[in-house]
Amino acid sequence: MKELNREQVLEYDKKYNQHPWLTGSVNPIPVERAEGIFFWDYNGKKYYDMSSQLANVNLGYGNKEIIEAIKKQVEILPYIAPAYASGPRSELAKMLVELAPDNMAKVFFSCGGSDANEAAIYAARTFTGRSKVLSRYRSYHGSTLGSGNLSGDPRRFALEKPAANGYLKFYDPYVYRSGQNFKDDEEASHYYLAQLEEQIQYEGSDQIAAIVVESITGANGVIIPPDGYLQGLRALCDKYGILLICDEVMAGFGRTGKMFAFEHWNVKPDIISFAKGVTCGYVQLGGIIISEQIADFFKDNTFLWGLTYSGHSLACAAGIACVKYYQEHDIFRHVQKTGVVFGQLLEELKAKHPCVGDVRYIGLFGAVELMKDREKKIPLIPYGYDENATMAWIQGLLKERGFAAYGRENNINLAPPLIITEEQLRAAFRILDEVLTIVDNELI
Numbered sequence: 001m002k003e004l005n006r007e008q009v010l011e012y013d014k015k016y017n018q019h020p021w022l023t024g025s026v027n028p029i030p031v032e033r034a035e036g037i038f039f040w041d042y043n044g045k046k047y048y049d050m051s052s053q054l055a056n057v058n059l060g061y062g063n064k065e066i067i068e069a070i071k072k073q074v075e076i077l078p079y080i081a082p083a084y085a086s087g088p089r090s091e092l093a094k095m096l097v098e099l100a101p102d103n104m105a106k107v108f109f110s111c112g113g114s115d116a117n118e119a120a121i122y123a124a125r126t127f128t129g130r131s132k133v134l135s136r137y138r139s140y141h142g143s144t145l146g147s148g149n150l151s152g153d154p155r156r157f158a159l160e161k162p163a164a165n166g167y168l169k170f171y172d173p174y175v176y177r178s179g180q181n182f183k184d185d186e187e188a189s190h191y192y193l194a195q196l197e198e199q200i201q202y203e204g205s206d207q208i209a210a211i212v213v214e215s216i217t218g219a220n221g222v223i224i225p226p227d228g229y230l231q232g233l234r235a236l237c238d239k240y241g242i243l244l245i246c247d248e249v250m251a252g253f254g255r256t257g258k259m260f261a262f263e264h265w266n267v268k269p270d271i272i273s274f275a276k277g278v279t280c281g282y283v284q285l286g287g288i289i290i291s292e293q294i295a296d297f298f299k300d301n302t303f304l305w306g307l308t309y310s311g312h313s314l315a316c317a318a319g320i321a322c323v324k325y326y327q328e329h330d331i332f333r334h335v336q337k338t339g340v341v342f343g344q345l346l347e348e349l350k351a352k353h354p355c356v357g358d359v360r361y362i363g364l365f366g367a368v369e370l371m372k373d374r375e376k377k378i379p380l381i382p383y384g385y386d387e388n389a390t391m392a393w394i395q396g397l398l399k400e401r402g403f404a405a406y407g408r409e410n411n412i413n414l415a416p417p418l419i420i421t422e423e424q425l426r427a428a429f430r431i432l433d434e435v436l437t438i439v440d441n442e443l444i
Contacts, residue, residue: 006030006042020143021155029399034061037417037424039404047399048416048428051406055218055250055365055415056276059325066282066321073317080313082109082306088316095323096278096289099259101268105292108303109285109311113249113275114142116286117212120271121146122305124210124243127294131166132203134196135212138172138220140408141247141273150212153220153408154384168203170196172217173225176358176369177377185226193232205240210271215261218250221411222360222367230265243270243294249286253277254326254418256363257336264362270294278319285315331418339363341422342414345429353436354444355380364420368412368432370394370439379410380443390443397438403431 004012009030019026032042037060039047052058059066073088080086093107108123110116121133135141137152148159149167173192175182182188200208211233217223237244246269251261255277258264271294275286290298309315326332339361346359346366357371357379370380370391381390391407398405398412407413412432416425 006032009042036060036062037420045402047402047404048424048431049404050414050416050428050432051404052415052417053281054276054406055255055413057281058253058255058277058418059280059322059331060417060419063280063282063321063325065325066280066318069317069321070282070314073314077313079309081308082310086311086313086316088313088320089311092316092319092323093311095320096274096287099323100272100289101263103268103270103291103293104272104289105295106298107287107289108305109287109316110275111284111307111309111312111315112142112286113247113273114144114147114286115307116249116273116275116288117141117147117150117245117247118144119305120212120245120247120273120288121150121210123271123288123290123294123298123303124245126301126304127297128209128241128243130207130209132168132208133166133210133212134168134170134199134203134208136172136214136217137169138174138217138223139212139214139247140219141212141214141249168199170199172223173229174221174223175226176360182226186228188226189228189232192229193236196233197236200236200240200242205242208240208242210243210245211237212245212247214247214249214251216251216256216362216365218365219406219408219413221369221408222362222365222413224360224362225265227265230262230267234267234269237270245269245271245273247273249273249275250415251365253322254332254335254363255365255415257332257339258363259332261362278322279315280318280322282322283312283315283318284309285312285319287311335363335418338420338422338425341425342366345425346414349429349433349436352433353440355436355439361414364414364416364418366414367407368414368436370410370412372444381410383409394435394439397435398431401431401434403428403435 030042135150139152141147141150149164246262248260252274270291272289279285343361350356350359357374358369360367372378
């Protein structure tokens with residue numbers, strides 16, 4: 001089959017592809033190849049992938065171990081239905097349970113993060129016999145009907161016509177924009193948890209199946225909870241018999257320097273949803289890890305939820321290769337070490353640029369929050385309304401210089417491949433520094 005040239009790629013894309021979350025008039029960059037932390041367009045221009053695409057290409061491009069695992073598996077058993085047992089599915093499930101907290105027992109595989117969270121909602125409602133599910137406003141959990149209604153950001157609006165039943169929102173522990181002068185993390189945590197407990201009581205604690213949180217808010221600004229918040233959330237769930245579901249789709253698999261982000265606070269959820277870093281984008285895969293108590297329930301009760309490609313052989317083979325690579329190449333330690341430099345570089349940007357109101361970071365997971373007036377904490381654009389496409393302009397300036405990132409609202413989110421070196425990190429940040437200087441001069 002003859003490969004398409006640049007013009008054909010663009011012509012066919014514009015004529016035949018509908019891009020998600022974008023209008024049909026989008027003019028995407030035609031990407032020809034990728035290697036390591038970089039990708040190249042058809043003109044030979046190189047881009048630092050400073051978001052790992054959608055925070056999923058954790059181990060970069062061209063990883064030989066993952067590629068060989070997929071090639072080997074496609075010759076042995078490319079696919080088998082979920083009702084059968086297979087080597088890749090069994091081995092990866094065992095690996096994930098062993099890497100999870102000691103209260104976890106089984107894995108249900110999905111195809112990605114959206115359906116992983118759908119499965120989590122189903123499991124929680126079936127296990128508890130309750131219908132209501134609480135999640136936060138600045139969250140994103142997927143784009144299917146259930147996971148879309150579970151999400152809090154404006155992308156949920158299209159799925160609320162009509163909305164699915166039982167989905168309720170509460171406020172994030174967004175300390176920077178809270179308007180409060182908390183003396184410490186303990187006071188901040190108490191403030192947000194007291195609000196939530198009051199809401200639980202108003203909604204009827206015996207009606208709530210689960211509280212679902214991204215352990216660290218991802219796409220909506222990398223909001224890191226104050227110390228004590230997740231521990232207090234676990235205590236609230238225990239008090240009222242509510243399940244705690246931690247969405248680790250974006251933050252899991254080493255992004256923060258640990259296997260799962262909630263481990264930073266020594267919390268054990270009842271259900272963990274995952275995707276992205278389990279296969280690093282080489283093949284689609286997601287899933288949930290369920291506690292022993294929930295697994296025991298489904299020994300005598302049918303798990304009435306499934307997918308044709310649940311635990312796909314090629315995806316699980318890729319997952320095994322990824323998990324082994326994380327372990328054998330000490331990737332989490334590398335993230336911890338490189339993350340120190342990442343944080344220092346972000347703090348330098350904050351000190352230098354008037355347009356930077358706040359920077360947040362943990363491991364290789366960070367955000368630059370842009371403000372029109374950082375003293376008054378007036379964001380560069382209003383929430384949910386970027387009339388002049390200001391953020392698209394800024395992202396365009398970055399891409400013109402070979403820096404690819406993603407963001408929501410007034411944030412530039414950063415999640416580079418976990419294999420990035422200190423030298424590469426510093427080189428990429430020089431581009432970001434240059435663009436923020438333009439923002440200072442043009443918009444502040």
